[in-house]
Amino acid sequence: MTDARTPTPAPAGPSTWAAGDYPAMAHRLAPVAEQVVRLAGVTAGAGVLDVGTGTGNAALAAARRGALVTGADPTPELLALASERAAAEGLPVVWQEVDAERITGRYDRVLSVFGAMYAPHARSAADAMIRCCAPGGRVVSAAWTPGGFMAATNHVFGRFLPPPPPGGQPPTRWGDPEFLRTLFPGEPTCTVERIAFAFGSPAEAAGFWIRAAGHVQVERARLVATGRWDALHEELATVFAEWNRQPRDGAGDGDGTGVRVEAEYLVAVVHPH
């Protein structure tokens, strides 16, 4: 499976993830973190590493179960928010500013929820995750699929943002079971899941999506100056309308103007040793 219909924008690097309202998106993604922690079988006292923890969704979910958790991420601004959340709940999580390719240590569970997929070198990120997983432990990864809604929105962004660096690969490879099986030993168990996003209208949805996307926000001035900012909103709103699954006949929970999309992701459970 490939993800090459249109150029994929360069994955947001550490400096751009904080440029948008990512916490608002993280709030909506929290159920996936809960699911990954559940599938990982995190128990009290287990050592857990959350790779690409962002504002700490999976790290905090694991810590609430009494695990001994480290949350790792290269974006200090998001780690600061994660740390505030942990403090507010009185959870003793260790936070490390480090990217997926440079993680160290030994953990019973190595988790990543839409995090490691953004490492520029998938092979070295996966190797680091395998190295950090203790014998008998598990690696659990959640990643957007190449043919899903997130990829569709990325194709829109790709038409408006600078091209990815030469040789750059789409992060959604991590949502392809075949690719994951090349990354991880031990026959990963892969399941396709969906998370729903609901908004009042396609335009509202597009506005939210663009506000959350740091790698788009850093291009805002250029897109405004070239008269492309509104077109980006319109194209993205069209994608939301095309993917809308909300009933329009009044039988649903909305008034017919709302939009509800389902974004597909792959959860892989790996026993690497």
Ligand SMILES: C[S@@+](CC[C@H](N)C(=O)[O-])C[C@H]1O[C@@H](n2cnc3c(N)ncnc32)[C@H](O)[C@@H]1O
């Ligand atoms: C979509 S967010 C996911 C955050 C969090 N796991 C969640 O579920 O909300 C992607 C995260 O990956 C992080 N990231 C970007 N490049 C990374 C890399 N090379 N290694 C690890 N994390 C990275 C970003 O800083 C950001 O926090």
